[in-house]
Amino acid sequence: MAEPADLREPVLAGAYACIARHGLAKVTLDDVAKASGVSRATIYRLFPGGRDQLLRETVGWEMNRFFADLADAVADAPNLPRRLETALTFAHRAVRDHTVLQKTLAHEPGALLPLMTVEQHRVIRYISDYLRPVLATEEAAGRLRPGVDVDHAADFLARMGLSLIGSPGRWDLEDPDAVRTLVRTELLAGILRPDPAPE
Numbered sequence: 001m002a003e004p005a006d007l008r009e010p011v012l013a014g015a016y017a018c019i020a021r022h023g024l025a026k027v028t029l030d031d032v033a034k035a036s037g038v039s040r041a042t043i044y045r046l047f048p049g050g051r052d053q054l055l056r057e058t059v060g061w062e063m064n065r066f067f068a069d070l071a072d073a074v075a076d077a078p079n080l081p082r083r084l085e086t087a088l089t090f091a092h093r094a095v096r097d098h099t100v101l102q103k104t105l106a107h108e109p110g111a112l113l114p115l116m117t118v119e120q121h122r123v124i125r126y127i128s129d130y131l132r133p134v135l136a137t138e139e140a141a142g143r144l145r146p147g148v149d150v151d152h153a154a155d156f157l158a159r160m161g162l163s164l165i166g167s168p169g170r171w172d173l174e175d176p177d178a179v180r181t182l183v184r185t186e187l188l189a190g191i192l193r194p195d196p197a198p199e
Helices: 004-022 029-036 040-046 050-074 080-096 099-107 109-140 150-166 176-187
Strands: none
Touching (some): 004 029, 029 040, 050 109
16 A cells, blocks of 8 residues: 555645646645545645645645756756746746646636745745756856856846746747847846857
8 A cells, every 4th residue: 555655646636637627716625535536534644734735735746847847948958048048938938828827827816826925935946956056067167257156146047037937027038039138138147257259
């Protein structure tokens, strides 16, 4: 018999399927138990905080899947500027095309946004941890500007990137030239030395 810890993934997947069908506000633990094939008692053992904890962790689980796909999308980028350009474009399209997210934002923003806010701090740490070795590589290659702190730069890029994905403002993230300008002249202008010549 599977240990409870082994059941977290199917329970989270079941909860996500219920959100997709019913919306956040209408999801019950009975729905999740049916969708995941486990008992309510098992769900409470896995998520002692009950429905609130389960929904919060389901949002985090889906965010993890999103960023795993994002990491795959940028894996072949040759340098930090290209990595950020690819990441912003991919993330913008993924958020735009995420049916469940868009449906929930349209109909239940008051239920979703607090859950996303709680998870945002963990996501920023995740992105910062990803960027830190990338920035260290740029530093080792002499491309970092003098005096730039890798930890601070990673945190800055994580926060700015997350903000732009959710609210790009005047930037058209569908336009490769606009994304390139955004990355080179705003996000990285104070972090990397300018390119010696156009790529």
